[in-house]
Amino acid sequence: xxxxxxxxxxxxxxxxxxxxxxxxxxxxxxxxxxxxxxxxxxxxxxxxxxxxxxxxxxxxxxxxxxxxxxxxxxxxxxxxxxxxxxxxxxxxxxxxxxxxxxxxxxxxxxxxxxxxxxxxxxxxxxxxxxxxxxxxxxxxxxxxxxxxxxxxxxxxxxxxxxxxxxxxxxxxxxxxxxxxxxxxxxxxxxxxxxxxxxxxxxxxxxxxxxxxxxxxxxxxxxxxxxxxxxxxxxxxxxxxxxxxxxxxxxxxxxxxxxxxxxxxxxxxxxxxxxxxxxxxxxxxxxxxxxxxxx
Ligand SMILES: Nc1nc2c(ncn2[C@@H]2O[C@H](COP(=O)(O)OP(=O)(O)OP(=O)(O)O)[C@@H](O)[C@H]2O)c(=O)[nH]1
Ligand SMILES: [Mg+2]
Numbered sequence: 284x285x286x287x288x289x290x291x292x293x294x295x296x297x298x299x300x301x302x303x304x305x306x307x308x309x310x311x312x313x314x315x316x317x318x319x320x321x322x323x324x325x326x327x328x329x330x331x332x333x334x335x336x337x338x339x340x341x342x343x344x345x346x347x348x349x350x351x352x353x354x355x356x357x358x359x360x361x362x363x364x365x366x367x368x369x370x371x372x373x374x375x376x377x378x379x380x381x382x383x384x385x386x387x388x389x390x391x392x393x394x395x396x397x398x399x400x401x402x403x404x405x406x407x408x409x410x411x412x413x414x415x416x417x418x419x420x421x422x423x424x425x426x427x428x429x430x431x432x433x434x435x436x437x438x439x440x441x442x443x444x445x446x447x448x449x450x451x452x453x454x455x456x457x458x459x460x461x462x463x464x465x466x467x468x469x470x471x472x473x474x475x476x477x478x479x480x481x482x483x484x485x486x487x488x489x490x491x492x493x494x495x496x497x498x499x500x501x502x503x504x505x506x507x508x509x510x511x512x513x514x515x516x517x518x519x520x521x522x523x524x525x526x527x528x529x530x531x532x533x534x535x536x537x538x539x540x541x542x543x544x545x546x547x548x549x550x551x552x553x554x555x556x557x558x559x560x561x562x563x564x565x566x567x568x569x570x571x572x573x574x575x576x577x
């Protein structure tokens with residue numbers, strides 16, 4: 284990570300407020316549904332959620348699998364799964380089987396609690412309560428709409444869409460609380476922050492796209508050699524700025540004086556990545572991570 288990169292931070296007041304309200308609601312939750320982005324399964328883990336969810340059954344959703352590398356998604360799914368923690372990788376846009384899988388996993392993880400209620404003589408135990416949480420723009424509201432079977436919550440392709448907590452009676456057996464995407468007050472790991480920026484979890488207005496494109500280029504050179512060469516029709520370039528210049532030439536993104544417009548090229552590259560135009564790409568590879576224990 285280059286030293287002169289602009290520092291990334293995004294923790295507006297609504298996130299702090301949401302974090303407090305989530306904490307307050309925690310005691311009534313039977314289950315946590317944490318939605319991460321399959322392209323960055325670790326950088327999209329919110330450390331405060333891990334702490335908050337401790338002791339509660341948890342489903343980790345790896346969303347946006349249509350944009351991620353399928354082989355890596357399969358590896359991550361295995362690596363993150365534990366006894367108390369189911370992992371489901373889902374393309375929430377397609378919605379195929381989303382409802383069925385979420386309901387089945389919720390049932391399984393709350394079975395002991397449900398049986399306990401029955402044993403106490405409650406004939407029709409209440410619906411289980413789940414809190415959907417995670418970083419901004421990861422697909423929490425889309426997921427709940429899928430389980431509910433109706434587009435009742437607002438979803439848009441930018442972070443910070445959901446601003447308040449709201450309960451959805453998604454299924455007779457499952458209530459889900461939608462929450463605003465939250466980040467944390469300070470990113471100790473600026474590389475992870477850049478990955479969050481690239482994938483769209485951070486307000487674009489705070490980002491330097493040239494910085495982000497350099498991180499994207501070096502990561503793709505490491506994991507997907509040849510892909511950028513193919514997309515931007517160049518050969519034998521290593522330096523990220525040379526790659527940016529090649530991309531500018533290929534896409535004809537030029538200033539009035541015919542020089543490459545690197546700012547606009549960087550932004551175009553990030554948006555091509557986000558739309559999946561550069562391929563199905565995972566920016567964190569499972570085999571490179573040594574310790575996944577929490
Ligand atoms: N390609 C793809 N897009 C998805 C997927 N899931 C969600 N999206 C899109 O991602 C964007 C964000 O989805 P939301 O459901 O609003 O995300 P959120 O987590 O509720 O976001 P905040 O409320 O801002 O925290 C929308 O444009 C969705 O259509 C997926 O699996 N694949
Ligand atoms: Mg939302």
